[in-house]
Amino acid sequence: MKVFMFHNVGEPPKNARLKSLYVKPEKFKRWLNLLNRLNFRFVKPQELEPTGKGVLLTFDDAYRDFLENAFPVIKALKAHAIVFVPAKLVGQFNRWDYRKVNAIKPIMNWEELSFLVKEGVEIGSHTLTHPFLTKIPPPEARREIEDSKKLLEDKLGVEVKSFCYPYGDHNREVVEMVKKAGYQYAFTTIKGTYAQSPSKWEIRRIYASGYWTTLRFLWECLK
Numbered sequence: 352m353k354v355f356m357f358h359n360v361g362e363p364p365k366n367a368r369l370k371s372l373y374v375k376p377e378k379f380k381r382w383l384n385l386l387n388r389l390n391f392r393f394v395k396p397q398e399l400e401p402t403g404k405g406v407l408l409t410f411d412d413a414y415r416d417f418l419e420n421a422f423p424v425i426k427a428l429k430a431h432a433i434v435f436v437p438a439k440l441v442g443q444f445n446r447w448d449y450r451k452v453n454a455i456k457p458i459m460n461w462e463e464l465s466f467l468v469k470e471g472v473e474i475g476s477h478t479l480t481h482p483f484l485t486k487i488p489p490p491e492a493r494r495e496i497e498d499s500k501k502l503l504e505d506k507l508g509v510e511v512k513s514f515c516y517p518y519g520d521h522n523r524e525v526v527e528m529v530k531k532a533g534y535q536y537a538f539t540t541i542k543g544t545y546a547q548s549p550s551k552w553e554i555r556r557i558y559a560s561g562y563w564t565t566l567r568f569l570w571e572c573l574k
């Protein structure tokens with residue numbers, strides 16, 4: 352099985368950099384409908400297995416375009432999805448990279464996240480402020496990992512089981528902190544299948560690029 356990593360589902364703003372982060376809405380719909388027709392299952396983390404025709408959809412950074420463009424498609428197919436939220440930036444924007452990507456991208460607010468929870472979308476933690484976890488002092492990293500879980504659980508009233516390392520940045524110490532905080536799954540940006548992942552706290556993913564054709568996406572699912 353494979354885990355796909357999405358960021359934005361929407362049209363990139365004209366002057367945005369890193370446009371591969373944006374999968375256009377029609378394309379996203381085409382991709383998911385195709386998987387559905389080919390009998391792929393959209394699985395939850397607890398259903399991940401080394402083999403089988405399952406795909407887990409993950410969305411980093413909790414951008415509002417998830418609600419507008421991705422969620423309707425996911426709902427129509429009764430698919431599962433995880434949205435990774437930088438908990439201190441709820442209702443704000445991508446403060447950590449808006450200069451680099453030259454785009455201010457709104458992050459969903461608590462009401463919108465609560466709506467998604469009601470609709471069965473899984474909420475995961477993406478820390479509090481989206482730092483490089485190996486580059487800040489360990490006590491600060493621990494706070495980012497533990498307090499984000501607590502904040503999301505308090506505000507949304509559900510258990511937060513999944514974690515996603517910002518920038519994919521992790522080392523042994525950080526992985527231990529994530530385990531100790533009570534997360535059951537954690538996702539990296541290292542390319543690979545679930546079978547190739549060293550543990551449930553270092554799950555590899557495939558970056559779904561907005562530049563891909565449908566054929567390329569299909570190839571990534573099947574190979």
Ligand SMILES: [Zn+2]
Nearest residue numbers: 411412517518
């Ligand atoms: Zn991120």
